[in-house]
Amino acid sequence: MSVTRGPISKFMEGHYLHFNAAAMMDAAKGYETHLDEGGKMMITLAGAMSTAELGISLAEMIRQDKVSIISCTGANLEEDIMNLVAHSHYKRVPNYRDLTPQDEWDLLENHYNRVTDTCIPEEEAFRRLQKHIQEIWTNAEKAGERYFPHEYMYKMLLSGVLEQYYEIDPKNSWMLAAAEKNLPIVVPGWEDSTMGNIFASYVMKNELQASTVKSGIEYMGYLADWYIKNSGGKGIGFFQIGGGIAGDFPICVVPMLYQDMEMENIPFWTYFCQISDSTTSYGSYSGAVPNEKITWGKLDINTPKFIVESDATIVAPLIFAWILKM
Structure with missing residues (x-):
């Protein structure tokens, strides 16, 4: 059966x-x-992919069932929602490479937190979410x-309390x-995110119990x-954007x-791709070639393995x- 593709796919x-480009x-x-063969896919999000507005394409991937589960940092979990409710207040700094320490300090004084060329507005982004999530x-x-961190975010989104702010x-x-x-979402190391820090502050002030948010374990x-429930048949693939804990935490579930757990028949991940601009090097997780993962019991000899050494935002x-045939 012939597949009808859109102009982007045809150009590619x-x-x-x-x-x-060929590796991609x-x-x-x-x-x-x-x-197509019935497999499921995990996508892992490191870096600042939500602030890079990956949601423009990733949301449609989710709607079309092209992803079955996501692992992301706490920052990516919250920053997509921050962009949803405070987009017009973001500040772009195209000359970010030329900023002096004083320029950076001035951004802080004006309540802007910079991610490369994009500054997140503290009041409209962080605080706008804080009062609602704290109530939940x-x-x-x-x-x-x-509940898990992502479940609290789901509750906030589905309640409709943020709709008044959508931008x-x-x-x-x-x-x-x-x-x-x-x-399903897995958020390892949620504690180092802004919302994780805010929750920790409530715990330290004895206003909330640490156990109210479920842990990494x-x-x-x-x-x-x-x-275990989803690895039958074609199995589960692993599509990794960047490195770090968002990728390393979930890939370890197989070994x-x-x-x-001595489950000797558990399948390996059945597809693996990493997009990373990390230089291949010794001792680096992000810079490790996929074959190294064979020695850790994460990938099989015959698992299709791809690495694209480029900017994930592209x-x-x-x-x-x-995938969406655009």
């Missing part, structure tokens, strides 16, 4: 023939084949309930798309249970189940465009 097919095409076609945390604790088309928010699908158990939307 005609022009991206060599080097990293191989990875995109491998992702597509994995789904408090109500859960009073009811004797405990972008909500179809471009990947977190809103995920909440509407109740997509509980996230690993949640992921393990999901993996944990095999080695520590590559990921293009791969998603290919």
